[in-house]
Amino acid sequence: MSIDRQRAVTMRDIAERAGVSRTAVSFVLNDRRSVSLSDETRDRVLSVAAELGYRRNASAQALAHQRSDWYGLVTEIVTAPFAVEIIKGAQDRALTDGKYLLIASTESDAEAESAAIERFLEQRVEGIIYAATWHRAVTIPDIASEVPTVLVNCFDEEGRYPAVVPDERTGGRRATERLLAAGHRRIGFVNLDPGIPAAVGRRLGYHDALRDAGLDIDESLEISGHATADGGFTAVDALLDLPTPPTAIFCANDRMAMGAYDAIKERGLRIPHDVAVIGFDNQELIAAYLRPSLTTVALPFDEMGARGVDILAAITAGQSTDATRVTVDCPLLERSSV
Structure with missing residues (x-):
């Protein structure tokens, strides 16, 4: 059987090539160990899936399980030096938990922020990090409250969201x-x-x-x-x-x-x-x-990004957290001017 590489490989394709039912393929690819399948069948399905270049439909799984292993990060200008450090700190910490970042640059435009968060929600992100390139009070679009949201290098005056800021x-x-x-x-x-x-x-x-x-x-x-x-x-x-x-x-x-x-x-x-x-x-x-x-x-931008992810991970895991406004230490870097 020849598979058209212009379309995504499906479980049905794998089932036909491996000579098993589509249900069996689903059990194997979703690692359903509670279902009785022989090791030979599991190995054959995984081998065929690799051969055909199968990729799981993350969007469909996110819809089914209401979680995606993604966090959304909103910031004004992703190319600003300080924003890059926040993103790196957040991404490095997220990866240790098997999470990934979707990143949106909004150029400080309120409509762009709302649109970005709306798109994140459509992608079933588990939570949102809202990061500013300079420490200040911000106004967060109301739709951000639909998922756990943590602010980094900024805070909202009403204290609705946990915030991580420099000391x-x-x-x-x-x-x-x-x-x-x-x-x-x-x-x-x-x-x-x-x-x-x-x-x-x-x-x-x-x-x-x-x-x-x-x-x-x-x-x-x-x-x-x-x-x-x-x-x-x-x-x-x-x-x-x-x-x-x-x-x-x-x-x-x-x-x-x-x-x-x-x-x-x-x-x-x-x-x-x-x-x-x-x-x-x-x-x-x-x-x-x-x-x-x-x-x-x-200014501890990478550490603030990492701490923001820590707080977000705790909230999405259902853990209680007392975090309201967390301050991160600003270290002195000794050079030659004193």
Whole structure:
């Protein structure tokens, strides 16, 4: 018998080639061990299935069992460096449980998000991960509540969904403590735009470390750099114009640290000998290639993706979980700027 390779191989094709009933083929391919079939029959069916290139109909099985071994992951821009790390962390952890990711890029468009989640539901995904490329509050389409959903690097204001976010405050404390440990007592802080979770948390951590060291909070040392290299340059230029300028600068992201480098070097000062600098985010194309290379606090994107899958797996398995908003540690990466 010749099988047309332009169409999918069916159980009927296997049954005819193996000389058994279609029911027997179904029992073998679905590993129904409770049914009495000889080992010879099972081996013959599996051999013919392999020979003909049979692939099980995952969609049909998902429909029958109401599960698919797939999770859906929604994010704004899948090519953004941080999104790639979240996806890798989530996919690696999912694979350890025999699960796979369907990934949708939505470009921050609410209609695209709803459409992507609707398509995921049609594919019978077991759960959804909604991931953001920067830490913030988000609005989740209502249809996401039809399956277990976990948020990564974001949260919903109402607290309807478990969320995994970076521990911004501890990261800010860790950066400031590193500068204090190096002997600095006048530490400038170049923050992000006010109000966003990263700006709030990193500033609180900066204050925590200063207070723990017995130092007063000096607001003249705090300035916004608006998250850009140009903003970092302008902010650090202003800090260095103070009557008593700082001897160290904590920049709340690596782009502003890059601008800080230029402002410091334009004055003929050396890093870290005259002014130490620490960044935040660990954007490797910046941090590792500045000269000197930048000491920075890393955002744990891959770990957040993995933790999101852990929580999703627990929920889909029917396990109780107290996860509401889980924080993940932000480690300090020591390089050469302190």
